[in-house]
Amino acid sequence: MRTRDKMIKFVKLTPNVSQVSSLKFVSSLAVNDNPSIVLGKYGRANSPFDSIQFFSEYAKSGLCTIRNSKILHTHLLRTAVLQSNIFVANSLLDWYCKSGAMVNALNLFDLISHPNVFSWNIMISGCNQNGLFLHSWGIYCRMHSSGFEPNEITYGSVLSACTTLRAPMFGKQVYSLATKNGFFSNGFVRAGMIDLFAKTCSFEDALRLFHDVSCQNVVCWNAIISGAVRNEENLVALDFFFQMCCRNLEPNSYTFSSVLTACATLEAIETGRGVQAWVIKHDAEDVFIGTSLVDLYAKCGKMDEAFKKFAQMPIRNVVSWTALISGFVQNDDPVSALKVFRDMRKMGVKINNYTLTCVITACAQLAMIEESVKIHCLVLKTGFYLDAAVGAALINMYSKVGAASLSEMVFKEMENLQDLSTWAAMASSFAQNQNSSAAIQLFQKMLQESLRPDKFCTSSVLSIIICLNLGRQVHCFALKTGIAFCDSVGCSLLTMYSKCGSLEDSYRVFKEIPQKDNVSWASMIAGFAEHGFADQALMLFREMLSDEIILDNMTLNAILSACSALHSLQIGKEIHGYALRAGLGNDRVVGGALVTVYSKCSALELAKKVFDVLPQKDQVVCSSLVSGYTQNGYIEEAFFLFHYMRMSDLAIDSFIISSILGSITLLNKSSIGTQLHALIIKMGIDSDVYVGSSLVTMYSKYGSIEDCCKVFDQIEEPDLIGWTAMIVSYAQHGKGAEALRVYELMRSEGISPDSVTFVAVLSACSHSGLVEEAYLHLHSMATDYGLEPSYRHYACMVDLLGRAGRLKDAERFINDMPIEPDSLVWGTLLAACKIHGDIELGKRAATKVMELEPHDAGVYISMSNICADVGQWEEVLKIRSQMKGTGVKKEPGWSFL
Template identity: 80%
Template sequence: MKSLFNHKYHTKFALLNLKFASSLSIIDDPPIFLGKYGRGSSPFDPIQFFSEYAKSRLCTITNTKVLHTHLLRTAVLQSNIFVANSLLDWYCKSAAMVDALKLFDLIPHPNIFSWNIMISGYNQNALFLNSWGIYCRMHSSGFEPSDITYGSVLSACTALRAPMFGKQVYSLAMKNGFFSNGFVRAGMIDLFAKTCSFVDALRVFHDVSCQNVVCWNAIISGAVKNEENWIALDIFRQMCSRKLVPNSYTFSSVLTACAAIEDIETGKGVQAWVIKCNAEDVFVGTALVDLYAKCRKMDEAVKKFSQMPIRNVVSWTAIISGFVKKDDSISAVKFFRDMRKTGEEVNNYTLTSVIAACTQPTMIEESTQIHCLILKTGFYLDAAVGAALINMYSKVGAADVSERVFQEMENLQNMGTWAAMASSYAQNQASGRATELFQKMLQESLKPDEFCTSSVLSIIGCLDFGRQIHCYALKSALGFYCSVGCSLSTMYSKCGSLEESYKVFLEIPAKDNVSWASMIAGFAEHGFADQALELFRDMLSDGVMPDNMTLNAGLTACAVLPSLKTGKEIHGYALRAGLGNDRVVGGALITMYSKCSALKLARSVFDVLPEKDQVAWSSLASGYAQNGYIEEAVLLFHHMLMADLAIDSFIVSSILGSIALLNKTSIGTQLHAHIIKMGLDSDVSVGSSLVTMFSKSGSIEDCCKVFDQIEEPDLIGWTAMIVSYAKNGRGAEALRVYEIMKKEGIKPDSVTFVAVLSACSHSGLVEEAHFHLHSMAKDYGIEPGYRHYACMVDLLGRAGRLEEAERFINDMPIEPDSLVWGTLLAACKVHGDIELGKRAAAKVMELEPYDAGAYISMSNICADVGQWEEVLKIRSQMKGIGVMKEPGWSFL
């Protein structure tokens, strides 16, 4: 019986073999099969035939239909489920899912393999909704799914981002006894991990103790994708402790986690294990390159990259991105060129990386070449590449080209390109264009995202428009983003509304270092340094680890107070945090110590900085200048020039201030020539300092020439010119400049009014002074301060109207201070009014008991009228309370 069965079996398929040969003769390349089956004597093996056909290049839709036609003629499809399933699999691999479904519907008794082939086929062709539909149809037909079924349909749910469907499938799998199946559990872990429910993924993983590496790989990979890198490393250690052997997939995920947190030591340990297990493939090698690149170990990254036998586009992109991160644009471009020479195809990630390398102004030629390549390869349609191009041209100073790229992009509905354009306007301080862009987005029914909103907020200076954007952010639920909240807080602070700034800051749900640094700096800049330091302490109490920006903000607050003790404490914290040699922190420390008159400490910090940038040099030079170490300031500036360091307007202004104090006109003239050579004479801060310097030497003509060179004089520049005229006794010209300033649309501040009243005082313009004093509050809402009232007292005193000056002081809306009474005392000395002088001196001594000036002035008044007993009495009084007269000195 057995021999008879074998005889029939071989006879049946021998005939089938011949029919196959005749049908296959019309296939494009028949020798592959005819040589083996068409003329051979061996019996036909359908399993081998279908397997080899699937592996060959003949598995196309045309050839599959030819085979289908032949099988229909032989009627074998109705009798052999293996043949039917094999043909069904060919259709799926040929992406002919419509034909596959027609064949599936004609199979009289499909088995579990038939259903699985259809589900997997739809998955392979990204028709995940159809995959779910077939599964539902299978379930309603009463078929019991296998682990392959559950795993495949869970993959479809993952692609559809449908966790509810996935939970239903997983519940059914557990009910049917698959709760410990590694393939099913891995699918569910992957589903939860990719749908932002990593906690649920962990719960599924920990439900059952599992020795299946696939499950461990799924949870480690899920942790990495959810940026839970520390958890990924911890799970990997647990996996190793259970003596499970990791594979290349495990190693690549773990190395990616090490790269994300820049844990080079753990990464090297994993690399050693990779070598031991001989588990390195292109993915592990790429992960190692990425690890070293992200840890800024580019020598090791290049060495590992050169050792890779096979490199893919991800490997090349990793090494290029590493050089970009290290600001080595030349090496990044070089590797990109080498990549092109190998013929490796680039992708959008490669292009965005190399575009980021070309953001230096010196690389405009390379950036143009990259742009041409993008146009040639068609990547200009990619939104990410277009956004990178916009950002690149913005940073090389070609904002007009950025705008042209933005206008030429077809996919203008992509929010990334709009955000890049908004950022470009912000970088180039084009607040008007940024505002227009934001309004245009709203007009075109686009919804600005957090990146667009943050960029626009960072540049606008109009409080009303800022409030409108704030309303939009609240309406669009963008206020929950830390970047938007931080930008709003900064905007309110910049516009002078510190209360609203702090209110927004408190509403930020998850404050990062940027938001803390912004708020601390806002308090310090608006004169609330105590509150700034209190906020810094609150940040530490909340467990936030300060970075260089928050430390910089805290040190700025210490400089404003000034508070040397707190500054030293922050310095100590910076040293413990390993940021003591950071360039940003170093510059802030030098400024803080300089403001606190601790120049030796400032110099010590400067000397130990490994990389002294422009800020460090400028801070120390300015510190010397502001603390009266004029020669040291000029000498340091000379060293900067000799070292060919970049000189900015800030340090030039500080040095000019020092030279003005020294009254060294010759040095000032030399520096003026150097300023013209550098092209800084049109800078408003430098021009204002030059005006002040020439004013000190009495050269009004030079003041006028310098002022005319300023491109756009600001309030400080105009005020400096008014002060120059006032100090040189030319009050009428000072008031004329003041009127011109107002016509230019520049509003005066309290300092400007001090200059105006001083000009009136030096020229005896009493009525004009009263007019401008009243104009302060009436026209500009500025309440007069002690210096303004002192100017009025000085004016009345110079005019000899001492009693009127006394009445003016008594009628002041604020309590007079020692400056006001001291001004009257000086006028009494000039005019020899001893009685009024005594009253003024008594007021000064009451307010400032240790002010030697009042005692000396009163003593001189008495001496002038021959009251030597009073002189001795005053001298004795000074000695009794310990008031010492400082010796006079002069530069002459």
Template identity: 70%
Template sequence: MLSSSASRTQMNSLLNPKLPSRISLFQLKFLSSLAVAENPSFFPIENDQIPSRFDPFQFFNVYAKSRQCTARITKIVHTHLTTTGLLQSDIFLSNSLLDLYCKSAAMVDALKLFDLIADRNFFSWNIMISGYNHISLFDMAWEMFCRMHTSGFGPDEFAYGSVLSACTALQAPIFGKQVYSLAIKNGFFPNGYVQSGMIDLFAKNCSFEDALRVFHDVSCQNVVSWNAIISGAVRNGENRVALHLFRKMFRGFLLPNSFTFSSVLTACAALEEIEVGKEVQGLVIKRGAEDVFVGTTIVDLYAKCGEMNEAVKEFKRMPTRNVVSWTAIISGFVHKDDYISALKFFGEMRKVGEQMNKYTVTSVLTACTRPSMTEEATQIHSLILKSGFFSAAVVGSALINAYSKIGAVDLSEMVFREMENIKDLRTWAAIISSFAQNQNSGRAIELFLRMLQESVRPDKFCTSSVLSIVDCLNLGRQIHSYTLKSGLVFDVSVGSSLFTMYSKCDSLEESYKVFQQIPDKDNVSWASMIAGFVEHGCADQALQLYREIPLEEIVPDQMTLTAILTACSALRSLRTGKEIHCHALRRGVEQDVLGGAIVTMYSKCNALSLARRVFDMLPQMDEVACSSLVSGCAQNGYVEEALQLFHEMLMADMTIDSFTISSILGAIALLNGLSIGTQLHAHITKVGFNSHVSVGSSLVTMYSKCASIEDCLKAFDQIEKPDLVCWTAMIVSYAQHGKGAEALQAYELLREQGIRPDSVTFVALLSACSHNGLVEEAYFYFSSMVQDYGLKPGDRHYACMVDLLSRSGRLKEAATFINNMPIKPDALIWGTLHAACKVHGDMELGKLVANKMMELEPSMDPGAYVSISNMYADAGQWEEVIKIRNQIKGTDMRKEPGWSFV
């Protein structure tokens, strides 16, 4: 062991400022080894006194290793060295004192000392640059490097590495490129520290392609550079590239370390490449490189691949676990929706005394998002307050989201108010999303406007959340103006929310304009716009839009294919639907993923055999596909098949939606099967669908067609909040059963509820008047339809009025009404009046009506000619009968012969 004086002599000679510009890593290690003193005991300095036999070399060596550097003790030593004159004569002591100041974060004192050092060397500059980096004063590190360069000192590899780290933290790639150019000029191009620093800078701040270019500039056998490029690939989502680089590194006989394995395992987890991950784990075991970090990434790999049993085994096998390990296993259970296990492991983590971090807290809060877990969420909330994590914006946002999903919006708002002084965009986005998810559009919009008033610029998350619930076109346009001003309109999520808002507000033209202006459309955008066209009855435009997708080099996904299949269903376009089906198969889209949409398309196109074939090929019974097939069979008259499939769904304990039940009820109504209908009504009541509006309407119609008006009324009374369809169904039922007064009373109740009637409602109302001879009432409602609601009467409304007047014997009035109609009367309207003339024996008017019907010969059916012929036969006018029969023979029309079972 060298003595202190010998050590000092060698240090002075080795640290001479006239050293060559580059010092090898081996030399640096040799330098540090010479600083070991004879007696490495540590002498604490108390009462600001220096021991009489104080060896500064021994002190610096031991004190620096003790990690107890404080500015006060450093200043005491500084004073002593200045007083004794040692500081000015020994550069090693100056640099050691400078290093202690930096380690104690006293950079102001360090700079003062640095400026006093006359013979600075590379270590002096490097200590200052690293010191500024250590306390995150990266701009000062950059300035110090610039001073070093302008002072004539050629930076060494450590200076380049430190300043590149500072440029990375400053997000200043331009500065980094200047440093890299200088390093290349001074011959440090192949150095591992310089290369890895530049790779890291590009990977974090520029583009991964630039980082790859730097990596391939020179063949490198330095594991640090390989680690930098592999971790950079993972950070930029280039996980396949990371695995390729790892294989290349391994083939080059360069041994990976624990940092390499951690990055590669993270890539495997992101890609869910469990088999590759197991191979890497085998290498870890073989190399003996498993530490707490690698063990954590192995746990995370199994968790993200859904193999929680293996994840738990690996977790329990770890000799040492840290908070990241615990968070990984908890997050894995949350991802698998196993909130019980997630909370169990969190409890074990608390028992062993492991301190949680904000990511642990957010994972546990995600596990407490079920309506039944209000108590657990409030307990975690209390723990957050106790542990001091409430000041973290990410934790506050997670807490707001948890309460929102539980349905406790009032608690979400309470948390938001308590974060008054620490709000950031994440908390604003969380509370606005909370109100939006719970359909409280008023509060969401109010908070959005408040953000603008407080000069907080809403980001894409806030803006998208608000747009998702805006149903006012004027307000939507104002938010659109904000997105244009802020530049958010070019974000794909904001753009999609914008055109969806316009579509929801029935402004399809503006919706399509916004869609066209989105620069980088994704599958969600395409699917949403296609769905918007379908919802507004423009399925043909939806198909045209779908044909434009290949031009954008977008591969349609499940969502887009489902939307276009819906368009095919709306158009009843079987050929196009088959093309989409084939396209999905070629793309490798699993048939069970699109099963429901494909079955629906074939069902709506009346291709029930194809629908059944696709249904039978599904790996398991799909609820959507089952419902679609049941509805298709019911709507196409295959009632028995619909009932059989519906029974299979019940036996399989599948969830049955209101649409399926409504379709089955419609089929039962066609069968006039009251007994089956009452059985189904009992099941509907059992599952709680009896108060549902669509099911209630179908029940009303079913009982009405089965001639049970009392049960019809009972079914209507069970509906919680009847809508227009329900009220109209009830009015139709009353009309069909000759209860005109009750039908009119139901209409008045509808108006009292503030429900606006439509044209179908007035058809039902006029039909009720017609069946009950309520002429004056019919005139009143016919006039009200136009004057009060601005509805234009159609063929069915005029037919009801003619039928009413004809039934009431007011034949001439009916004829006058027809002649004054603003639309051309068809054969049905004239036929209604002609039948009434026959009933009431008005031959003169009957002849006139017959002539009118003759004029509409192309649109007449054989039954109308037969009706006219019979009327002439009843009057004994056989010449006219022969004339009519000859007219029938002279056309392509053919009278179907009558037949009877009797």
């Protein structure tokens, strides 16, 4: 197609020798540089030289290289054309800018004696094109101080530079000057300012500017739509698009791409299909719209349609390929993602850092460790190893495949980049691998090197802090830097305080979060539930509902945990109904929590119904039901479900094995326990602390203390539960001295006992008659460990004194208790009185028990037996008569024998 009509006449050269030779020289240079393009016809001496057509077609030919520009510059310097014709000077200036020779362009510009507004615009645009935005601003300032009047091109280009420089103050000054000079309603200028506000200030300012003047310019509408998408106001973007269509404005490729991006983010597949129909109707599809459609279908989980659209694209660029790869990654199909990546490389498409980060993310799985190493090698080979985003992705990948040392290696190679994303990725890696000391040291190092940790890095560090004092220091840092009220940091703070046992601080942080998301609500509800404040969790849940927040599976899981703690069947059913209405009834997380609630409430039929309707039964759901069966005595059902899990190749973890082991002790069948122990050894989990502790308990119930010791020795790192199980085993077998030795060994390992451990220790003292030692341990509970003795501890002391025959001391001990004795304590004394035949004390103990538990038949029977042992038959008859009067009945005994 011919260029525009000649608006500027080139000063015709007179046909002299220098003219002819020089023009032929230009022609020959062009032909020699690229013989396929013949420009020689403009060099004939007998025809005028058409400068407009020459420079226009030469620019279109793609030959605006630095070499050609310098050659032409040299030729023009030998003629008077460069100084006498501003069009030629501007064209050469434009060549230099297009070829990236900005130093040459600036030198030429300085030599132009009378530059016009086009000269200035070429320089400003050239700086923008070559990423020299600060120079662009400087040239504009020179232009303004020189008295030149900018036009809409000038203002638009400078506003673009201010946007990239994130300099809103400069941009506002430029726009004020443009408004003063009459460009207020110019679409190009307003679009630049809308873009500036949307990217650097606030979207509200961009909206205000857009609505100031009714605009029919598509560029302005594109600017506000893309600004809405950038600021995650996707519904606003769609609304503007519909308004634009109602005004009969013709959308272009840029409009459709932005709108499809909004649809993809909202996962509004039907709206996206409507936009696609519009594109087809107007035959407006190009590579950018095609890529946006691929991204839309991928983000909506329609990978078949995404791949089909991708295959139909006549032209694909690196962004198209990356969108398809990213879609497969987002839809948990790393194999397909890697296959597309291999096809991309076979096609010779040049990859970029976004492509690599998507592929690296696809390889972040345990099963793909080999692919992970290959991708790392490719990163090194292609030179992207110093890219911050790629480095962060590599660190995250190695962390997820369990190669924490390789994560640190990548980080050390990139440490000098001083990029926050890599530091945040390393902090996250340490957190995922539970390396709290390394994460905290990394955080401190960032501060020492004057790097301000961002919200991602701070959240990662907070997630593994278990020291309240240290957590408060990080909280102070977050307040000082202004990131404490970000959703992620606020949620991490309240979780940290909850883990450290400071629910008051946790709730205070929760209330200060300005915009609470579902994660914040779920974390706070879970914090209350886990620390025994299930009632407060329910109150918070009701508050959440009153705020009309849409619940997700995390929130429902948290509140169902509170229902489990309360054993509230009714509320559990109500939450179940809400989950069904919200379409989450078949969700695996919610399903597992519902099974747990119904199991804890002994509603095993409802638990089984929920289990049966779940489309996918995973390890967590099965574990919940197995635990429910064993806790409620449904041993056969528990074993059937365990068998189903093994036949279905579902992973069997230590929690399930522990539950099954607990049920075996109720069966009292050692053969089954031995078989299960063999399976545990075969699975390689005999060293697991939970499994080992359950085995110790099982063999203790079977009466084999030797097997208890063998199993305990196999535990790799016994925890408090394991040590306590061993102490209990020795105590139950009358080996008090051995139990106390295990207790001392546990303390030497740095493990602090809890109240259950002290019950086992006092029981061991009781079985071995160690009275003084028992007093010392009871005193140690409060003084050394801050534990308040409960009724079970006092009952152990009464049992100890009773076994030793010190019944008066036992009564005195009960009367001196800091808490009111319950029926368990008095019943223990009553049992001791029966053994030693102390009728008077037995009567007093029995009277106390009857007052506390008037319908306990065992008290009457015990007192009756005491009287019968010493021949007081009248008292026996009296007690029997009293039983009948109060309506208490003795349950008859029975036996299989």
